[in-house]
Amino acid sequence: MPAPLKVALLGCGVVGTQVARRLLEHAEELAPRVGTSLELVGIAVRDAAAPREGVTGTPLADLLTDDAESLVDGADVVVEVMGGIEPARSLILRAIEHGASVVTANKALLAQDGPTLYKAADAAGVDLYFEAAVAGAIPIVRPVRESLAGDQVQRVLGIVNGTTNYVLDRMATEGLELEQAVKEAQALGYAEADPTADVEGFDAAAKAAILASLAFHTRVSIDDVAREGITSVTAADVAWAKRTGHTIKLLAIAERNTSDDVAGIQVRVHPALVPDEHPLAGVRGAFNAVFVEAEAAGELMFYGRGAGGAPTASAVLGDLVSVARHRVLGGRGPVESSYAALPVLPADAARTRFQVRLDVDDRPGVLAQVAAALAEHDVSIEAVRQSADGRADGSGDGTDLARLLITTHAAPERALAATVAALTDLDVVRDVVSVLRVEGA
Amino acid sequence: MPAPLKVALLGCGVVGTQVARRLLEHAEELAPRVGTSLELVGIAVRDAAAPREGVTGTPLADLLTDDAESLVDGADVVVEVMGGIEPARSLILRAIEHGASVVTANKALLAQDGPTLYKAADAAGVDLYFEAAVAGAIPIVRPVRESLAGDQVQRVLGIVNGTTNYVLDRMATEGLELEQAVKEAQALGYAEADPTADVEGFDAAAKAAILASLAFHTRVSIDDVAREGITSVTAADVAWAKRTGHTIKLLAIAERNTSDDVAGIQVRVHPALVPDEHPLAGVRGAFNAVFVEAEAAGELMFYGRGAGGAPTASAVLGDLVSVARHRVLGGRGPVESSYAALPVLPADAARTRFQVRLDVDDRPGVLAQVAAALAEHDVSIEAVRQSADGRADGSGDGTDLARLLITTHAAPERALAATVAALTDLDVVRDVVSVLRVEGA
Structure with missing residues (x-):
């Protein structure tokens, strides 16, 4: 077997902890799938001395470091699950310059500055994988950019934010007002203390941008996404929706413009009435689902957990096995595909x-x-x-x-x-x- | 751009015709995704002179040949959509020996003799892709063998035969007896004149074997699958199922044995009562869906069209883009992963x-x-x-x-x-x- 691959982990929150634990606990299963063993060489955090639930007192604690740069410089594969724009971007670019492959779950960074990362990875001949950035555990990035590469995607409709889906679901089943449902979601840990990124649709908009880029072979940034959150949805709206055979969902939508006059794509996030017969209407609680319409494939749906430590770690580790296999056996995964360069049309189109x-x-x-x-x-x-x-x-x-x-x-x-x-x-x-x-x- | 890749197509039925048409009609879209153009150099059929709907009188007619061997010998990529064991197996092995990559939709061959094909492809250093062999257009092979490669699959429950799902759905919604529903499916072209392969579960069993192999990193052949069709399901069974909050579905099941005494996996196909709240219960008509339970990812479902010319062609062309990209940029896709070699337990376990x-x-x-x-x-x-x-x-x-x-x-x-x-x-x-x-x- 070839020499072990050195894996550096950036970030040790709920996702990072699960990724690290599974790397250690499942080392024997992962090695034959990769073709060599994966050695977790360190976990970069802001303060290596701070106590961490699930880490302090476990073998993971010995791997913590606050010197992210040195950790990155010595790695074959860098897994970034710290989130945010900086220092994530600088560390990813540094890893790529050092010839490491990168797995990231960072939707905000990809939606804001994906092309910079793609370009650097392409120049260095390394992989950039990001399945966990959209819809957590659900395989959707790989299916859209690989499985559907021979088809023409026409529309993507996604429930890609579990928090708002939970909130809307509770409003529908219990008749709660938005504020009550958000409080409940916060109590259960589904929503942050400041729920703005979820309820105002920013999180969904980042995912919409990533999905639109892949589906339409066109660069789409979060700034191209028309965005409307769920804050104006009332209990009465939800009740009326039910009476007319609909369910209100926050949708991330990316579609080809089908009208004759303007060619292009349209990417938006807003609450919408979904007919109860539609597969997306039945997506309950904090689950995610992405519905894809393609010319040849017809209707497809991908369903599962969109967040949480273990589900997101599943997606990260799947990517890790892929990029590690490429380092062992040669070859690379897909690079940026933006040849179509379709115009992104304004919201009112x-x-x-x-x-x-x-x-x-x-x-x-x-x-x-x-x-x-x-x-x-x-x-x-x-x-x-x-x-x-x-x-x-x-x-x-x-x-x-x-x-x-x-x-x-x-x-x-x-x-x-x-x-x-x-x-x-x-x-x-x-x-x-x-x-x-x-x-x- | 590198020299065009020569693509040979074996078979010109509903799927083959759609693959060929889309290759010609979407050549301009496919080239930038592959990195070079794909040239369809021929379509092997038994009788090139016979009239064919959708082919005769079109540019495809000029590509027909009954000399499959010569066609294979000159190809970079061979796409096999003829079905059946022979001559498909010999032609695929011949293609591999000549250094061509192979895309196949042949579930029967893979379920009977997959390891022989894998071994040959591995020895020759070429790709063997088969997304279309299971659940038509639904990306399920790639997610299971790549996206979930860092996770531990515990169970796969699949509605992988559209004919029987249509039949059971009509029995449930219209109160039909099996025989009537099968006749209706035949009239609509969903069922063959001889429906045995579908209603007796042979088709589902082949797909169960393929999914089990991928999910559990273990060789599973169709002979390992305990199989029971839907022929004994009556209208009364369906009505009683409904009364108790269930829907009867023909399921392909592959699961790890969770009892303590025997380690291994169990693979079977049979009709089952699925609770109405379960996502599989809502899969209507001729649609397919595969439900996967994995340790970290939790519950996932993949839904879409499991058969038909265009949907199956979508899966074939997605594979074709992947294997063609490898020929342009280097590298290879996943090879057989059977390291776990778990015992396949008998049905009564x-x-x-x-x-x-x-x-x-x-x-x-x-x-x-x-x-x-x-x-x-x-x-x-x-x-x-x-x-x-x-x-x-x-x-x-x-x-x-x-x-x-x-x-x-x-x-x-x-x-x-x-x-x-x-x-x-x-x-x-x-x-x-x-x-x-x-x-x-």
């Missing part, structure tokens, strides 16, 4: 179906006025549901209020914005209660 | 939960006798449901017949066989109506 809830005066002629306002902006109505005193919470006075639930055919985002403004101006419209996109129909 | 339906005399003391028969064979009862005149079809005379529905805890297959024999011998038992395994609980 998207065409989507919408569901609009309005509180209106309950008298004859109102629907005609509302319909006329939609028609004026070329927004075509698919269905209308009208109910007197339709407030979900029953708080209406029952005398002169009606609730209109309008589902549109696919319409340009910009036309809808104009329509909503026009509806708000109508005397008969008391309130535009909510506007939600419908996806996956 | 499996431990499963069962649901047994009995027609019994409707009088006091019957349940006690039945329970005693189970206890005598160490089969522990989880739940009993008793109903007078319980025939699903209402044909009982209502005077002295009761239906017992017994769900057991996990019990060894051999204990259950003995129990069923003992129950049949009881005077109070009129009929053991059905015995079905429960999986995924």
